[in-house]
Amino acid sequence: MDLADYQRAARQWLERNVPSGEQAGGDPIAVAKDFMARLYDAGYSGITWPERWGGQGLTQQEERAFNAAARDFALPTYVFSIGLGMTGPTIVDRGTDAQRERFVRPLLRGEEIWCQLFSEPGAGSDVAALQTRAERDGDGWIVNGQKVWTSVAQHADWGLLLARTNVDVPKHKGLTMFVVDMHHPGVTVRPLKDMSGRSNFNEIFFDDVHIPDEHRVGDVDDGWSVAVTTLLHERLSISAGVGMGGRKDHPASLEALRRTLDTSDPLVRDELVELHIRSRALDLFNRRLAQETEAGVFPGARGSVAKLLLAELTLFQADLATRLAGPESVAGGHPLGAALAMAPGLALGGGTNEIMRNIVGDRVLNLPPEPRVDKNVPFKELKVGTQA
């Protein structure tokens, strides 16, 4: 079957199987799990994953063809995105055969939901400074601590957990990766409300949570190298989304604003021109990255340029729109006020603008690194988190 046929078949399958209208109603998790099972059975889940663990063993070409076909559908797969994009590939790459056997197929079939447990209140940009402890307890481990910014945790069956197992060595060298049972009674999931009033993330508290040693991923104290694998997959799954661009139906888009604003004012027109210029510049850059990716040139750290620019544009756009619309935009539940309250999210999630600039400077421009004061200090002597 050539690629065009593959893509056509996928499209036909999606037309018949993506839930819409009434089917899409009801318990969203049940809908998602049902769809995922059918997707798996049709051979479209884990397209590039090894056959031995439940994948299809096909190439990037088939995956790109499927993604191209799927672009016009709203797949209800959000709750599986962490598992499919990050934790699953980590198990495939770094897990034991027993772990692969146990976890991969249920993940691909949508039977189990995963979350990722790295960030902490005291360890955001600087994940390796995390303080959640895992201590030896017979042939297993006892975990205590707190994680934050965890999406889909309220639905998750399993979490990929990075915890500190040694405080006498520098921070990167005393971490270990585990799979933790999110149903353990010592795990508490609490929704985290963001500044827009929504709760898309959670805080997770671990109170004497037991983990059997079979659920350790990689060697003891070698968790950082496993985490790097996870973060690499995260970057790849983000860059696969590169080229998606902003939504035309966003309330602060040029299309929406021109319908409501007084464009007889030349200054309003010129502000909308500025918005057009910036949106188009980023849109074309995203398209170029996508064309490069299709041609087999992966964007790598240049994806961080696109992320930084999108974060800036999103905030610029909501700020501009409220300035143009004036007082009505901030009262009466106006969509532009809501857009403004959400706008900083992109700049604060997935690496701040400062972290993005560091990545671009270090990895795209190959500039010399900042001197590191935390490389060779035992963790217990290191300054971390928030302290005077």
Place this chain on the structure above:
Amino acid sequence: MDLADYQRAARQWLERNVPSGEQAGGDPIAVAKDFMARLYDAGYSGITWPERWGGQGLTQQEERAFNAAARDFALPTYVFSIGLGMTGPTIVDRGTDAQRERFVRPLLRGEEIWCQLFSEPGAGSDVAALQTRAERDGDGWIVNGQKVWTSVAQHADWGLLLARTNVDVPKHKGLTMFVVDMHHPGVTVRPLKDMSGRSNFNEIFFDDVHIPDEHRVGDVDDGWSVAVTTLLHERLSISAGVGMGGRKDHPASLEALRRTLDTSDPLVRDELVELHIRSRALDLFNRRLAQETEAGVFPGARGSVAKLLLAELTLFQADLATRLAGPESVAGGHPLGAALAMAPGLALGGGTNEIMRNIVGDRVLNLPPEPRVDKNVPFKELKVGTQA
């Protein structure tokens, strides 16, 4: 005599004595020297300097009164500004009595012109990284090296020279301050052309220049502390000028632009409004600093905020003006093109914008310092200047 009388008398003296019209013509150095001698003889040079060395021994109040009186006159004292503002006060504060006896009165009377010799091609922002060597030679010193960004050097009789006398200690600890005879045959002064085509600065080359030990200022290897004294006086003499603001006759000023641009275009008008807002914001800040200074609250590092803002405004203004005026501004020797070519000067002289932001962050906001990698390294092992 109360202050008002003092100021009135100064004003009257200035009215009679500041050269204008024909008097102001002729050799500018001769005119300046002649004026300075009369200024000294009238008791208006070195108003706050100690009587013992030739000053008037009066207070800051008299000096401010004189400056207020002088504000409306164009005093031809530019070539003496380094001596009066920086090197002279350094000799008064840190010199030997013999040095004070020898140098201060001729300086105040305009008989001798001074320059300051700190910056080097490899040591701009980081002055203490300078490489010009002074080596013991009997009871004196032999100097070899190069200085740069030296104003009035082509007219100078004496220079205040910071040179390295010890490379085996960290960079701040191996410097010594000297007074160097600018007429020594080993001293070569070469004008330095800037990007606007003017030559307001010089490069100075030292080729086996002998300096007697009596012309050493401060202890051997203690030159950095003497330089700090000089730089402190530099800052004070700059902050005395705070509140002066931009000139209304600048070709990129709002007043000039409104005469030539098409202000029937609302977009042009709005750009001029932006220029007005920024100019006025900085102008009012400068006035507030001046009022604080008059009330005895010295701006300190907040003067660096004003300097940074002025550097940014100057460039913004010339850039804006050329955009508004269009093609004619960059051809035919147009004053806006010339203004643009000069505009970066303020951002690059007296500390770059980055250095200003460091000063504001460290000394105004008291933020934690950058880790220093050069504090405890012997100079000879330190990376300096431009190198791979």
Place this chain on the structure above:
Amino acid sequence: MKLVLSQEQRELRAAVRDFLAAASPPGKARQGYDPQVYARLNGELGLSGLIVGEEYGGAGAGFAELAVALEETGAVLLPGPFLATVFATIALTRAPDKELLSGIAEGRLSATLAGDGVTAGGDGLTGTLPRVLSGMEADVLLVTAGSGLYAVDLTGPGVTRTPLDTLDITRGQAGIVLDGAPGRLLGEPGDEVADLVAVALAAEQLGVMRAALDAIVAYAKIRVAFGRYIGSYQGVKHKLADMHGKLEQAESIVRYAAWAADEAADELPGAAALAQAYVGRACFEVARDHLLLYGGIGYTWEHDAHLYFKRAKTDEVLLGPPRIHRARIAELLEL
């Protein structure tokens, strides 16, 4: 031109600051209007009567003092009708009414001021005011109909008030419909009311931006990333330095505008438009950047950063789309 505070003004600032630090710290702002704090603010400190003439029981102070007070109420994001009452008081100083001014000075009455949209007829005032600042909390509405300024009892007949879902959760607005509401004609205040309102708002904005900057500067000294305080990174330090530059200029402009309000009527229109054009923008930019510099925690509901961000945006557009202030400057400069 007077751009620095006098000794008395510094003392006023310290008194208001100390009071608010105890009675209404920023963290309390999210709980909304506390009438008790409001009563003490006006009783113990006499803030509501600050610019009310002594003949009406006020302190007879000027805008220089008012700006000092508003900077402090802005800094803690004081909820409730204080700013709205200041706006109304400004209008009343130009169309004096003994009952209202003394009620405000005593702290008995709160008020708010609204612009056009209402007509006066034989059977009272009629019209819709879609967004009235502190419209639910205020007792009295001052509203312009034709060239006259009218006072309307907001608890009286013919008045329907609806609370609005506002971006700024610390201070509300209301939709008000007047349907034959009794209105008392107070006089015909001139154009300068709008200018003075602009200056007062800028003083609050100065406080908002100063507090936001202070907060993030303090955080930059205690938050660690990669073994260093984040304030030691130039990426943070240089941004904070630029924010400080905006604050210095904003303060200079507010002092100037307050001076013009008190002593230079001919400079007031330009100063007021400048104050809104510069300070309104600078306040939002600083509040925005302060939120971003917090990192993830700044995005949470529990943290106060978003309260400043939202107040700053709400203030920026409170008097209309900001371009109106720039258009005013163009007009005054005769461009």
Place this chain on the structure above:
Amino acid sequence: MKLVLSQEQRELRAAVRDFLAAASPPGKARQGYDPQVYARLNGELGLSGLIVGEEYGGAGAGFAELAVALEETGAVLLPGPFLATVFATIALTRAPDKELLSGIAEGRLSATLAGDGVTAGGDGLTGTLPRVLSGMEADVLLVTAGSGLYAVDLTGPGVTRTPLDTLDITRGQAGIVLDGAPGRLLGEPGDEVADLVAVALAAEQLGVMRAALDAIVAYAKIRVAFGRYIGSYQGVKHKLADMHGKLEQAESIVRYAAWAADEAADELPGAAALAQAYVGRACFEVARDHLLLYGGIGYTWEHDAHLYFKRAKTDEVLLGPPRIHRARIAELLEL
């Protein structure tokens, strides 16, 4: 839409880049026009004939290839009439003339293009062209009079040329007065000539900004302050990252505009206006910041930084005050 270069286009880029690195490095730009380099550029590489049809001896290539070449000539600030000749060639492709096109393709002729200001009468062309790009170096002037495009021999009668003192010392302009100069009517090219000229200029600007960024990035890796390479300071690193973001977007726009010029006539006007509005501004901003990041040495005449700064500004306003491109976008969007 094609936004990435083909293998052939990358080879063209390498060939032009290698040639210019040897024959006309940036440091040579201050010496001005070198006719020998110009002859070799057209002879060895055939650049002047790149978009000339094969029937006139050219390569018959498109704007995608032209943009690649102009990016490289921009990067080294190539002096002389290359860009002016490209502009003229663009006009000639819409009003073809065998003699001129083959002369340009062979490298025998250089030309320039000027806008309005000239009238055609029985006794030739008359009028004043205050600023003509490379007007002293070009052999032929193409000028619009009425709706017709005329060719004028600049060395012929009725032509007075005066060199101008330009900000950009690497490439000159001339004031040209025509007083009954003989002109040959070539045809009536359409509006798209202006759009294509805008795209060509944007390609040069992309090269200017790329070279400026490359230069300062390289310097940030070898210049030391306080014992560290300056590129390791976030104050420098973050600014360079932002400059890189501008470059990525500028390149994307230039590729898009070149594609539109070649294959999507309906998108060309919007793409051309976007290219000038975005790339023109970004180029100057990058050139400005690159100069500032050099520190003091960037302010000296001997250093090349100011050559980029001045070329970037000159290019930004070459086709008129930049607001005309924004106004065009507003018009095309029907705002």
